[in-house]
Amino acid sequence: MKENSKKITRRGFIGTTGTIAAGLTILPSSVISGLGKRAPSDKLNIAVVGIGGMGNTNLKNVKETENIVALCDVDWGYAAKVFAANPNAKAYWDWRKMYDEMGKSIDAVIVATADHSHCVAASNAIALGKHTYVQKPLTHSVYESRLLTKLAAKYKVATQMGNQGASGEGVNLTIEWLQNGEIGEVKKVEAFTDRPIWPQGQNVPKGEWVPDTLNWDLFIGPTRMRPYNSIYTPWNWRGWWDFGTGALGDMACHIMHPIFKGLKLKYPVRAQGSSTLLLTDCAPNAQMVTLTYPERVVPKGSKIKYPEVQVIWYDGGLQPPKPIGWPAGKDMNNNGGGVIFHGSKDTLICGCYGRDPWLLSGRVPVAPKTERRVEGNKHELDWVRACKESPESRVPSKSDFSEAGPFNEMVVMGVLAVRLQGLNKELEWNGEKMEFTNIGDNDAVRLTISDNFTIIDGDPKFDRPNKQLNAKQFASEMVKHTYRKGFTLPDMPA
Numbered sequence: 001m002k003e004n005s006k007k008i009t010r011r012g013f014i015g016t017t018g019t020i021a022a023g024l025t026i027l028p029s030s031v032i033s034g035l036g037k038r039a040p041s042d043k044l045n046i047a048v049v050g051i052g053g054m055g056n057t058n059l060k061n062v063k064e065t066e067n068i069v070a071l072c073d074v075d076w077g078y079a080a081k082v083f084a085a086n087p088n089a090k091a092y093w094d095w096r097k098m099y100d101e102m103g104k105s106i107d108a109v110i111v112a113t114a115d116h117s118h119c120v121a122a123s124n125a126i127a128l129g130k131h132t133y134v135q136k137p138l139t140h141s142v143y144e145s146r147l148l149t150k151l152a153a154k155y156k157v158a159t160q161m162g163n164q165g166a167s168g169e170g171v172n173l174t175i176e177w178l179q180n181g182e183i184g185e186v187k188k189v190e191a192f193t194d195r196p197i198w199p200q201g202q203n204v205p206k207g208e209w210v211p212d213t214l215n216w217d218l219f220i221g222p223t224r225m226r227p228y229n230s231i232y233t234p235w236n237w238r239g240w241w242d243f244g245t246g247a248l249g250d251m252a253c254h255i256m257h258p259i260f261k262g263l264k265l266k267y268p269v270r271a272q273g274s275s276t277l278l279l280t281d282c283a284p285n286a287q288m289v290t291l292t293y294p295e296r297v298v299p300k301g302s303k304i305k306y307p308e309v310q311v312i313w314y315d316g317g318l319q320p321p322k323p324i325g326w327p328a329g330k331d332m333n334n335n336g337g338g339v340i341f342h343g344s345k346d347t348l349i350c351g352c353y354g355r356d357p358w359l360l361s362g363r364v365p366v367a368p369k370t371e372r373r374v375e376g377n378k379h380e381l382d383w384v385r386a387c388k389e390s391p392e393s394r395v396p397s398k399s400d401f402s403e404a405g406p407f408n409e410m411v412v413m414g415v416l417a418v419r420l421q422g423l424n425k426e427l428e429w430n431g432e433k434m435e436f437t438n439i440g441d442n443d444a445v446r447l448t449i450s451d452n453f454t455i456i457d458g459d460p461k462f463d464r465p466n467k468q469l470n471a472k473q474f475a476s477e478m479v480k481h482t483y484r485k486g487f488t489l490p491d492m493p494a
């Protein structure tokens, strides 16, 4: 590893743009206002981890009203303009150091790093009592989702996952129409995304020199070390299993949220996946996943039953077949994907983020408005509001971890189903115990390490080295990752 954090100072990036905040004393707003008694006008002191991409959008959406006191990024080249635009925030390479030094003066943390480091940064913030906003997908594994759900409840902090569609009108209407029985009972749902739009199905590239502006060791964080290559970060980490969750993990939190909430899902009981060529390291170009949920308890006064339902996911450009009666020429893809709820009375279709719901019959439902509305769909500010309310009377934000945690388990279950497709069976899942119940001790999966095709003297040559893994160990490592030394999670609350 290059010890580049010593070579580059923030002053070098921001030049003379403003004060270096190291010398400032910043009091948390709880100190200013007295614990649990925050006026909405009382500003939160917010730290952001991962600022080069979506973190900057989140930051901009809160900085009008709140104080940004600290920023952390492992790539001071990519993040330079964000550091420069926020000269009063103290800059860090390592969120662990930031929590150590500024923990007492920070009220809330936004995490917008690559998926694999969401949980480790967020869980340690929650354990310090910090309100936490985490980009979607909430976590990289099932265990991490469960941990964040339980920690948020234990520490009574305000939380939000960054699936901003949750604060939009489309998700509200879709849920209200479903739960008002507008399409009857739903036993099948299909959902899709047009992603990936980044490289997937790639062989592991050769190592390159690490740029001076990047701390590769900190980017790797809790996962296993590998040689740097510019294909991994920024942005393209999505396609690499160690860092991202493929097209499904990237988009399903936006697309499947109205399914999870509208149909009152919790843990699936069965899962199966298939894909184009599955490689050990890089997600495939296209995938299909089927998750089965058992019948749910019908709430008192409910207008419909919630029978066993199959949720079928497609990505990589694949789409579900158009249902009978589909308006000819209408594009199914709305903002990056879509959902088709097949009901016993009608069919409901919505886009990505629950956008623009409509019924195939053409009827326009009028259902009671049971869902809370967020003014101006301002997802980050809905979380800010929740941060300022006392835990006893707090109205949970629209994607509070009590819901986002179990929902994210649905999303990462899709990754498990695809990566375990080599078992050639429908996987049975015990959600409470977080384990597959039909993988035997000696079951094995064979995975392709790389896919090489050349033509030599006119003859096609295929070279697909592969390796065999114990399926039970492989599955349990994907459900709960072993972290690299130096990165630890708080204990799972009871």
Ligand SMILES: NC(=O)c1ccc[n+]([C@@H]2O[C@H](COP(=O)([O-])OP(=O)(O)OC[C@H]3O[C@@H](n4cnc5c(N)ncnc54)[C@H](O)[C@@H]3O)[C@@H](O)[C@H]2O)c1
Residues within 6 Å of the ligand: 049, 050, 051, 052, 053, 054, 055, 072, 073, 074, 075, 078, 079, 093, 095, 112, 113, 114, 115, 117, 135, 136, 137, 162, 163, 164, 218, 219, 221, 233, 234, 235, 236, 250
């Ligand atoms: N809600 C949305 O619409 C939306 C849109 C885009 C991305 N996202 C999510 O936001 C997250 C970031 O995605 P992105 O597109 O901005 O990626 P990105 O690669 O463009 O930005 C991630 C930033 O985090 C930094 N980073 C990585 N590891 C870090 C660590 N351990 N500590 C501090 N900084 C670290 C990177 O250097 C980079 O600046 C992902 O979880 C992604 O799924 C959400």
